[in-house]
Amino acid sequence: MHTPRTLFEKVWDAHVVEHAGADAPAVLYVDLHLVHEVTSPQAFDVLRARGLRMRRPERTFATLDHSTPTLPRGADGERPYTNAAAKAQVEALERNCSEFGVDLRGWGSAERGVVHVTAPELGYTQPGMTVVCGDSHTSTHGAFGALAFGIGTTEVGHVLATQCLLQRKPKTLAVTIDGPLGHGVAAKDVALAAVAAVGIAGGTGHVIEFRGSTVRAMDMDARMTLCNMAIEAGARAGMVAPDATTLAYLKGRPAAPRGEAWDAACRRWLALASDEGARHDREIAIDARTIRPSVTWGTDPGTAIAIDALVPAPHDVASRKALAYMKLEPGRALAGTPVDVVFVGSCTNARLPDLRAAAEILAGRRVHPRVRMLVVPGSEEVRRLAEAEGLDRTFLAAGAEWREPGCSMCIAMNGDVAAPGELVVSTSNRNFEGRQGPGARTVLASPATAAACAVAGAIVDPRTYLDTEAAA
Amino acid sequence: MNPIREVVATAVVLPDANVDTDRIIPARFLTTTVREGLGRNAFHDWRYAQDGKPDPKFPLNRVVGESVLVAGSNFGCGSSREHAPWALLDAGVRAVVSTAIADIFRNNALKNGLLALVVDEAAHHRLVEADGAVLCIDVAQGTISAGGMELARFTLDPFVRACLLAGVDELGYLMQREPGIAAYEEARACAV
Numbered sequence: 001m002h003t004p005r006t007l008f009e010k011v012w013d014a015h016v017v018e019h020a021g022a023d024a025p026a027v028l029y030v031d032l033h034l035v036h037e038v039t040s041p042q043a044f045d046v047l048r049a050r051g052l053r054m055r056r057p058e059r060t061f062a063t064l065d066h067s068t069p070t071l072p073r074g075a076d077g078e079r080p081y082t083n084a085a086a087k088a089q090v091e092a093l094e095r096n097c098s099e100f101g102v103d104l105r106g107w108g109s110a111e112r113g114v115v116h117v118t119a120p121e122l123g124y125t126q127p128g129m130t131v132v133c134g135d136s137h138t139s140t141h142g143a144f145g146a147l148a149f150g151i152g153t154t155e156v157g158h159v160l161a162t163q164c165l166l167q168r169k170p171k172t173l174a175v176t177i178d179g180p181l182g183h184g185v186a187a188k189d190v191a192l193a194a195v196a197a198v199g200i201a202g203g204t205g206h207v208i209e210f211r212g213s214t215v216r217a218m219d220m221d222a223r224m225t226l227c228n229m230a231i232e233a234g235a236r237a238g239m240v241a242p243d244a245t246t247l248a249y250l251k252g253r254p255a256a257p258r259g260e261a262w263d264a265a266c267r268r269w270l271a272l273a274s275d276e277g278a279r280h281d282r283e284i285a286i287d288a289r290t291i292r293p294s295v296t297w298g299t300d301p302g303t304a305i306a307i308d309a310l311v312p313a314p315h316d317v318a319s320r321k322a323l324a325y326m327k328l329e330p331g332r333a334l335a336g337t338p339v340d341v342v343f344v345g346s347c348t349n350a351r352l353p354d355l356r357a358a359a360e361i362l363a364g365r366r367v368h369p370r371v372r373m374l375v376v377p378g379s380e381e382v383r384r385l386a387e388a389e390g391l392d393r394t395f396l397a398a399g400a401e402w403r404e405p406g407c408s409m410c411i412a413m414n415g416d417v418a419a420p421g422e423l424v425v426s427t428s429n430r431n432f433e434g435r436q437g438p439g440a441r442t443v444l445a446s447p448a449t450a451a452a453c454a455v456a457g458a459i460v461d462p463r464t465y466l467d468t469e470a471a472a
Numbered sequence: 473m474n475p476i477r478e479v480v481a482t483a484v485v486l487p488d489a490n491v492d493t494d495r496i497i498p499a500r501f502l503t504t505t506v507r508e509g510l511g512r513n514a515f516h517d518w519r520y521a522q523d524g525k526p527d528p529k530f531p532l533n534r535v536v537g538e539s540v541l542v543a544g545s546n547f548g549c550g551s552s553r554e555h556a557p558w559a560l561l562d563a564g565v566r567a568v569v570s571t572a573i574a575d576i577f578r579n580n581a582l583k584n585g586l587l588a589l590v591v592d593e594a595a596h597h598r599l600v601e602a603d604g605a606v607l608c609i610d611v612a613q614g615t616i617s618a619g620g621m622e623l624a625r626f627t628l629d630p631f632v633r634a635c636l637l638a639g640v641d642e643l644g645y646l647m648q649r650e651p652g653i654a655a656y657e658e659a660r661a662c663a664v
Contacts, residue, residue: 017656018649024631027649029656039553041505046643055653067503085503092505136552136576152554152580154641162646164653168629200490201546201572234549236575300490300549318489318544411551413499432494432550434517 004275007241008172008207011147011272015130017164025166031129032146033159034115035062035102037093038413039134043157044096054100055163061124062097063105064090065114067414070376070403079107082415100160113379113405116140116347120224121381123253127242127269132159137347137429138237139230143223144250145242145272147207150231171281173198173206173235177214179288184463186293186357186446187222188349188427190214191229192304193291197284200302203235206281209274210240214288220249221351228348229429232301241273293462295334295425296444298322299433307335307449307461325433326441327421334443334459340422342373342400342454343436344447346410349427350378352385354447358427359391361451361465362398368457373400374416376408400454412436425453475639476585479566479609481538483602483618484531491543492550493577497559499551510555511562532563540607540616542599543570548577548588557581557588567609569616569624571596582632583642587611595624611636 005013012028020026033056040062047054054060067086069079081087090106097104105111111122116137119125125141131148132138134156141148151165158165175194198208208230215223223240230238240246247266250256257265292306299322305312313330314320323330328337344350344358355377367373375395377383383405386392392402408416410428412435418424420439427450431442443459452462501513519530526533532541541547541560547570548556557580560568567587581588587609591599595616599607605618611633616624628636635642 017652022630023634024645025629027646027652029653038502042507042554045506050643052647083503089503089505134552134554136550138552150552150576152552152557152576152583154554154580154583154643158643158646161643162649162653164646164649166631166642166646200549201574204546204572204575234546234574300492316489317487321488411499413502417500430492430494430550432492434498435494438498438517 004278006172006274006278006280007145007209007239007272008147009278011128011130011145012169014128015147020168025168027164028167029130030132030159030163030165031059032119032124032131033060034119034131034133034135034138035060035093035156036065036115036133036135037089038066039153040096040156041089041092042153043160044100046157047100047160052161054102054160057101059163060102061105061115061119062093062102063112063115063118064093064107065405066407066411068406069414070406070408070416072404080415086414110380110384113381114347114350114407116224116228117351117378117382120144121253121379123250123256126250126256126265127246128272132165136231137228139235140224140228140347142227142230142237142239143220144246145239145269147237147239149236170236171206173203173208174280174283175208175210175286176212176283177210177286177288178212179214181214181288182292184293184448184461184466185291186448187218187225188446189291189294190288191226192294192296192301192444193286194226195229195232195301196304197286198233200232200300201234203230203233206235207237207239208233208235209280210238215240216243219353220245221353224351225348229301232429242269293446293449295449295459296431297326297328297334299325299431301430301444304444305334307459308333335461337423337459339371339425339453339458341418341424342371342450343376343409343424343426343428344450345374345376345378345408346428347378347407348429349447350376350382352382354427355382355386355391358447358451359394361448361455361462362400363394365398365455365465367399367454370457371454373454374403374409375400376403377405379405409436425450425459473585473639473641476587476636477611479540479587480606481540481566482535483542483599483605483607484535484539485542485600485603486531487544487600489544490546490549493548493553493556494550496548496556497553502553502555507558509562510559511564514559514563538564538566540567540569540609541565542596542603543568545570545572547573548581549574552576552580554580554584557584557586561586569596569599582636585636589616589626591616591624591626598623
C-alpha cells in the first residue's frame with residue numbers, strides 16, 4: 001500500500017532530481033519556464049558573465065507584457081513607450097531571446113500577451129508540470145494541477161542555466177469551497193473571499209489546494225482567477241486537481257499532446273488528484289452560499305466585503321492607515337462612493353469570459369461621464385476572439401477604451417496609471433498603496449462589478465444591471 | 473558574493489504590518505535592466521515629501537549609514553520583484569528582521585546577502601525598544617545583540633547559512649548537480 005498523497009505531493013515527488021537533506025534543499029526540475037521583460041535581463045547577464053548557455057531553451061516561453069504600451073503605434077510609426085527605459089527593457093529581452101535561442105512571442109506575434117493568460121490558452125501549461133516565472137502571479141497556472149510559483153531574478157538565472165531550482169518542500173493548505181454561487185457572484189468574488197478567509201499572510205510557507213463542489217463547477221478561466229490570487233493569501237502556489245473540465249479545455253490547444261500521447265497524458269493527469277485519505281497540513285472551509293459580489297475597502301487584497309456591507313471599524317494601526325489612504329469612513333456603505341477610473345484587465349480577469357461579463361453589463365449602456373474605463377484583453381488571442389464576437393464594439397459604443405494586450409494598469413509601469421487621489425475599480429489583484437499610480441486608490445472587484453461601477457459612476461452592486469430573475 | 477559573518481548596523485523600526493513590494497520599490501522604477509541604482513527610489517512614495525525632499529518623519533531618513541530594518545509582520549508581501557532587496561541593499565539596509573516575512577521576498581533577499589530574519593514576538597519587541605541602537609547580527613550563532621546583550625535569536629536554513637558564511641551563491645552548487653539533472657531528464661524521457 002502506498003501512503004496516500006496530495007495533488008501537490010504527487011507533482012513535487014515527480015520533479016525531485018535530488019532529495020533534500022539536513023544540509024541542502026531539494027533540487028527540483030522545472031518543466032516550463034515563463035519569461036518576461038522585467039525580471040529577466042539581470043538573469044541573462046549572469047549567464048553571459050559566466051559564459052553559460054541556457055540548458056533548455058525549448059522549455060522556455062517568453063513574451064512581452066509588463067512594460068509594453070497598450071496604445072497602438074503613433075503617427076510616427078513608433079510604439080508609445082512610457083519612457084526610454086521601458087523600450088530598452090523590451091529590446092533587451094528581444095536581444096536575449098535571440099542570443100540564447102528562445103522563441104519570443106514578441107511584437108507582431110499572435111501568441112503575445114500577459115504571460116499567465118497566453119501560456120495556458122496555447123496549451124503550454126499542463127497538469128502535473130512544474131511551472132515557474134519571475135512573477136508572483138505564476139500561481140495562476142495551478143488551475144491545471146500544475147505546481148506553479150513565482151521566483152526572483154536570481155532564480156530565473158538558475159532555471160535558465162540548469163532548468164532546476166533549490167527548494168525546501170512547502171506545507172499544504174486545503175481550501176474547500178462548497179455550494180452554489182449566488183446571482184452575480186463571480187470567480188473573483190470567490191478568490192477575494194478565499195484571501196479574506198486565509199488572511200494575507202495565512203498561506204505563507206504553504207501551497208493551497210482549492211477543492212470542493214464550487215471549484216469543480218468552475219470552468220478553467222474561473223479556476224485561473226482563483227489560483228491567481230493564492231499569492232495574495234501569501235501562498236506561492238494554488239492548485240486545482242485536473243478533471244474532465246481541465247481535459248476539455250486543453251484538448252486541441254496548439255501545444256497540447258495529440259493522438260496516443262493525448263490519451264496517455266489524460267490517464268496520467270486524472271491520476272494526479274489527491275488520494276483518499278491524503279493529509280493536508282491545514283484545512284479551511286468556505287460556504288460559497290455566503291459569498292456575494294464583493295469589493296475591497298483597504299490597501300491589501302484581504303479586505304473584501306460584500307458590496308452592500310458597511311466599511312468596518314478599524315481594529316489596528318494598519319486598518320486605520322488604510323482607511324485614511326482610501327478616504328473611506330467606517331460604518332458607511334462603500335456603495336455610492338464616486339468612481340474615477342475602471343480597469344478591466346490583468347492576469348486575474350482579462351480572459352474571454354471576463355470580457356463577456358463586463359460587456360453584458362455595458363451592452364446598450366454608457367460609461368458614466370465622470371469615469372475613464374480601460375478594457376485591456378489578456379492576450380492577442382483574447383483580443384481576436386473578443387473582436388470576433390463584437391465585444392470591442394460594445395466597449396467602444398459604451399465609451400470605454402479598447403486597448404492592446406498587456407499588464408497595463410494592474411502594475412501601472414507602462415504609463416497606464418491613475419492620477420493621485422483617483423478611485424479605481426479594478427479587476428486586477430492588488431490594491432496596495434500606489435499600485436496603480438502614486439496616491440491612486442484601488443478597489444478590487446469582478447469584471448461585472450467593475451463594469452457596473454463604470455455605468456453608475458459610483459460603486460454599485462452589479463445585480464442592479466443584471467437580469468433579475470435569479471435575484472432573491 | 474562576499475561572505476557575511478556579521479552585520480553591524482543601526483536599528484530602524486518600521487512598525488507597519490504588510491509592507492508590500494510596491495511600497496519597497498514602486499513598479500514605475502522597474503524599467504531597468506541592471507541591479508544597481510535602485511536605492512534612491514527605495515520606499516520612494518513614503519520616503520520623499522511632495523516637494524521631493526526626504527520626509528524626516530520616515531524612519532529610514534533619520535539614519536546615516538547602514539541599517540537593520542526592524543519591520544512589522546508579513547514584510548515583503550506581494551510581487552516577486554528582486555528589485556525590492558536590490559533597492560534595500562543599495563539604500564544601506566543590511567538586514568530585515570520581523571515576526572513574519574513573505575516567502576518570495578525572503579528567498580530573494582537571502583540570495584543577495586540581505587539578511588531576512590524571523591524572530592519571535594518577544595524578541596521583536598526587544599528590537600523595537602532598541603530603535604536607533606547599533607545591532608550586531610551574528611550569522612553563525614544566530615543571534616542579534618546590542619551592547620553585548622543578546623536581544624534575539626533566529627534560525628536560518630543550514631544551506632542558506634552556509635552560503636552566506638562562505639560567500640558562495642547557489643548557482644555554482646546547482647551547476648555541480650549536472651550529472652543528476654541529466655540522469656533525471658533521461659529517465660523521464662524513457663518513462664513517457
